[in-house]
Amino acid sequence: MLGSVLGQSPIHPRRGDGRPLVLTGGNGVYVHDDAGNTWIDFDNARSSVLLGHADARVAEAVAEAARGGRGTTTGWTATLDSVLDRLHRLCGGDRISLFRTGTAAVRAAVGAVRDSTGKRLVLSSGYHGYDVMWSAPPALFEPNADGIIDFLYDLEVLTRCLDREPGAVAAVVVSTDAIHLDEGWYRRLDAIARPRGVVVILDEVRTGLRHRPGLQIAGQVIPADVWVLSKGMANGHAISAVGGDATLLNSLRQTSFTSYFEPTILAAAEATLAVVETGEVQSAVLAQGDHFIAEAGSALAEAGLPIEIIGGGAMFQFVCANAVVENEFYRAAGAEFLLFYPGDHQAPSLALSGDALDESVQRFRKACKVLAGRWPDVKIDEKSRYRAAWWEMCGLGDFARTPDETSRWVDWLNQTD
Amino acid sequence: MLGSVLGQSPIHPRRGDGRPLVLTGGNGVYVHDDAGNTWIDFDNARSSVLLGHADARVAEAVAEAARGGRGTTTGWTATLDSVLDRLHRLCGGDRISLFRTGTAAVRAAVGAVRDSTGKRLVLSSGYHGYDVMWSAPPALFEPNADGIIDFLYDLEVLTRCLDREPGAVAAVVVSTDAIHLDEGWYRRLDAIARPRGVVVILDEVRTGLRHRPGLQIAGQVIPADVWVLSKGMANGHAISAVGGDATLLNSLRQTSFTSYFEPTILAAAEATLAVVETGEVQSAVLAQGDHFIAEAGSALAEAGLPIEIIGGGAMFQFVCANAVVENEFYRAAGAEFLLFYPGDHQAPSLALSGDALDESVQRFRKACKVLAGRWPDVKIDEKSRYRAAWWEMCGLGDFARTPDETSRWVDWLNQTD
Structure with a gap:
């Protein structure tokens, strides 16, 4: 049935065809779908799973x-x-x-x-x-x-x-x-x-x-x-x-x-x-996430992709140059079974550690290689940054601007997205 | 601490001194408090537990x-x-x-x-x-x-x-x-x-x-x-x-x-x-509850108490003649570890069956005996019925009356309760 009677459109990961990605289970950093694939989860229920799925x-x-x-x-x-x-x-x-x-x-x-x-x-x-x-x-x-x-x-x-x-x-x-x-x-x-x-x-x-x-x-x-x-x-x-x-x-x-x-x-x-409550969890999540960001950032740079990572290890975002780059990027990541929250924040859990962390970096490098050199002339600009802020925070970040400029950016963002 | 920092006053069973009755566990019709007492639950979280506590x-x-x-x-x-x-x-x-x-x-x-x-x-x-x-x-x-x-x-x-x-x-x-x-x-x-x-x-x-x-x-x-x-x-x-x-x-x-x-x-x-979904649960809850109502009703009558039971086996209410009778009734029931929702609806679960059902009737009979003959001249009247409706439904039942009479009843109920 897959929700034909459902009167809501709750946020959740979707397949390439727009239909829900149906998850059968999860453990730590991994979630399993009904086609037998194992994903590494950076979405974590829109950042609400901090310790990992099914923490014992x-x-x-x-x-x-x-x-x-x-x-x-x-x-x-x-x-x-x-x-x-x-x-x-x-x-x-x-x-x-x-x-x-x-x-x-x-x-x-x-x-x-x-x-x-x-x-x-x-x-x-x-x-x-x-x-x-x-x-x-x-x-x-x-x-x-x-x-x-x-x-x-x-x-x-x-x-x-x-x-x-x-x-x-x-x-x-x-x-x-x-x-x-x-x-x-x-x-x-x-x-x-x-x-x-x-x-x-x-x-x-x-x-x-x-x-x-x-x-x-x-x-x-x-x-x-x-x-x-x-x-x-x-x-x-x-x-x-x-x-x-x-x-x-x-x-x-x-x-x-x-x-x-x-x-x-x-x-x-x-x-x-x-x-x-001791703070050790947050320190570990931050350090592990920072490691991922450093590795992922170098993979993006090596592949010459117009994508940056902003934020810190506990919560970060991919700033893509434009919507085309963004769509292709998340598609390539999905092909490697990296479960990102498209366009929004990524929120690793404590379980992104050890071998799973290494595996996530390897998968990310593969995704970057697939896209390498695809957009040699596309650069991240002011529009890319406003777009990223708009999607992640329902706001316009902290860039210096006048209220009139704010109005113009909001008009543009409402038209383009 | 018992909620000194709590900014809400959620509905829950309280002890005689007004402090929360602290529950340590539950199974079927029974709930256990932190003093080692075992209660028979007719409250069931304000009628939200239908199968019994901790249904397997x-x-x-x-x-x-x-x-x-x-x-x-x-x-x-x-x-x-x-x-x-x-x-x-x-x-x-x-x-x-x-x-x-x-x-x-x-x-x-x-x-x-x-x-x-x-x-x-x-x-x-x-x-x-x-x-x-x-x-x-x-x-x-x-x-x-x-x-x-x-x-x-x-x-x-x-x-x-x-x-x-x-x-x-x-x-x-x-x-x-x-x-x-x-x-x-x-x-x-x-x-x-x-x-x-x-x-x-x-x-x-x-x-x-x-x-x-x-x-x-x-x-x-x-x-x-x-x-x-x-x-x-x-x-x-x-x-x-x-x-x-x-x-x-x-x-x-x-x-x-x-x-x-x-x-x-x-x-x-x-x-x-x-x-x-088969309806068997509802039939059983109704039959068991009706049995309790019949037994409890005869116990109330034998004890000459100005208390009636209205509603059916799945959800019923004690109509007490007045607030004094009501307070004494729930106190006596509590002394027998019958967990009622004072003044409001009672909602038995499927687990109120067999020996537990018999035990609930015995406890109820004991509570009635303690109160027997206490109020020989007090009778249930129109006020008792309006009071019961007001507490249970935030309304005035379906008694024939004019809107002016409704206003007068609401004034009275707001003053007395």
């Missing part, structure tokens, strides 16, 4: 919980206390609340801050989930029907919006990005928001726990009034969290859902947090 | 999926096809979409119907989750900030609202109720909504699959344009679904979340659906 520590905790050994869905369990305690130590926050998806968590965080401040307007950058509250505005930098203005990580636009409506803005909510923004950007954000008394919500759904044993930016680079966490928490299991100031988050007390105490998800979170 | 078929499927044997979170799996196929056969619908919670599913369904119809106003009855879109209105029967009017299951109010704003209403969304409404109510709802061309969304989060191998009301008693399902799907695991007309649900295509393909939840859903 997580799998055994989940299996024990499923068999009734770690409480029940009916009520409170010690595992919940353990998860809350670990999150509190790793990420801080007077209060922590749990949800099932990043979408639900960010929506709840914004709602709570609106309730607490009595203000409605929200200035946003980046992807915060599928909720209709984030729908496109009638015009660039105008509020949508839900009072959200997308400032596209443009700090001049942010400043302008804050000064245009002083006192009306409940919060600035930003998805932290590990590839296109550096610490300086966040410090400038803080220098704009803080003196104006605006609450800052850092959406670390993608970044939290992957880069260090805690939040990536919130409380590290700049203070965060509220943070949101998800993908790093439970090695792919369905949980997210909101933490921060108790007064700002007061109305979250009203949020409850039936599966709140479901013990397999809490067991997966507890097992994952116990493994990632 | 579900537990083994989850364990196998956790170990990587049923696909990965990265992409499409055969289990997803199986779940969609089973839902389609059991519940119908041109299109089916999956979510993690009932809250997310109903919100998405309403949003899709608004998109499709181009209308905003929604007439609602019952609980549809914690989302702020369902927040209280400024005045009874007026729209809240999100364009939702709660008509409190009052069909005269519904008619009045539909005729007051013809052409402005996107949908009527009703949580189906198995205790306080009979089929006649739904037929009258249909006779009002259908000729006026209003989309009907039946929220079967609580009722679907528990009463029959499919939806309880939608498509059975009356047609449903859109249905929502959750608790019956996966024996307590975190999944929900929206099904119905492809045109109405077209914009759900935009909804995607990271854990979409997470294999343990899909495995739990597949295993549960495979067990419940």
Whole structure:
């Protein structure tokens, strides 16, 4: 059937013909498809699998919980206390609340801050989930029907919006990005928001726990009034969290859902947090990923391909000169059974190590050789870089430009992609 | 710590002192607490555990999926096809979409119907989750900030609202109720909504699959344009679904979340659906529950207690004469380690059978004996019945009354509870 009745189009790897790549199983860095192929996974469920597929520590905790050994869905369990305690130590926050998806968590965080401040307007950058509250505005930098203005990580636009409506803005909510923004950007954000008394919500759904044993930016680079966490928490299991100031988050007390105490998800979170809390996992993922980037970068250069790698070992992106190069590149990688997240971020797991890491480099070199010399006159330019930022962060990176130039880039990106 | 950092107040069984009852494990009808007591569970995670805790078929499927044997979170799996196929056969619908919670599913369904119809106003009855879109209105029967009017299951109010704003209403969304409404109510709802061309969304989060191998009301008693399902799907695991007309649900295509393909939840859903699809489970749950109700009812009568049982074996409620009787009743039941959902619905699992069923009756008889003769002059009256309906359905049942009387009852209920 392959989803003929499915009313959604969830993001997942597809075959060359556009149909879903059907996966039968996975272990560590490897995933197996229904044609008997074994792929090396750099997608890792859009960066939510940090320890590798079917990590034994997580799998055994989940299996024990499923068999009734770690409480029940009916009520409170010690595992919940353990998860809350670990999150509190790793990420801080007077209060922590749990949800099932990043979408639900960010929506709840914004709602709570609106309730607490009595203000409605929200200035946003980046992807915060599928909720209709984030729908496109009638015009660039105008509020949508839900009072959200997308400032596209443009700090001049942010400043302008804050000064245009002083006192009306409940919060600035930003998805932290590990590839296109550096610490300086966040410090400038803080220098704009803080003196104006605006609450800052850092959406670390993608970044939290992957880069260090805690939040990536919130409380590290700049203070965060509220943070949101998800993908790093439970090695792919369905949980997210909101933490921060108790007064700002007061109305979250009203949020409850039936599966709140479901013990397999809490067991997966507890097992994952116990493994990632020392920081060794993040150091290893970074070092292994950096090794891959160095080897892959030299393979791309030797093959004379107009493709660069940006970001770091924990999360990186291939910047391809244009859409043609990009399509051919991912096709060649797929032919070597390298499972990349096309156009977006690559997120290796801890399992990309040893022989598997070597094998991934060999496969990558083969893919590059197939393409070698294909585009001698094509170069990476400003368009390539804006295109990469647009796909990865739903924004335009941190390149110097005027708001008018931002408008022109957005028009171009909306036309070309 | 017991949740000192927790920013939410999720519903769960509590001890006499108000602190959480901490559960260490569960099996079938039994759950164990951290003081070594074994409870018989009629709460079953607010009716989401239908087969019993740690059902072996579900537990083994989850364990196998956790170990990587049923696909990965990265992409499409055969289990997803199986779940969609089973839902389609059991519940119908041109299109089916999956979510993690009932809250997310109903919100998405309403949003899709608004998109499709181009209308905003929604007439609602019952609980549809914690989302702020369902927040209280400024005045009874007026729209809240999100364009939702709660008509409190009052069909005269519904008619009045539909005729007051013809052409402005996107949908009527009703949580189906198995205790306080009979089929006649739904037929009258249909006779009002259908000729006026209003989309009907039946929220079967609580009722679907528990009463029959499919939806309880939608498509059975009356047609449903859109249905929502959750608790019956996966024996307590975190999944929900929206099904119905492809045109109405077209914009759900935009909804995607990271854990979409997470294999343990899909495995739990597949295993549960495979067990419940023949209808034998529902027949057994009903017969066993009816046996309990008959025995418990005679125990209450023999003890002369002003407490009645309404509903059927799959889902029932204790109607207590007043709050004092209610508190004492649940305290006495707790002393016998009967785990009820105080004031709300009771939802036995398939595991309430044989010796466990007999034991539950014995415990119930003991609890009644402790209270016997306590309230010789207290009787169940209209107030008792309205109070029971209010707690169980967030509505006022189907008692004949005028909208003015509805207002007075709501005032009284808001004051007393």
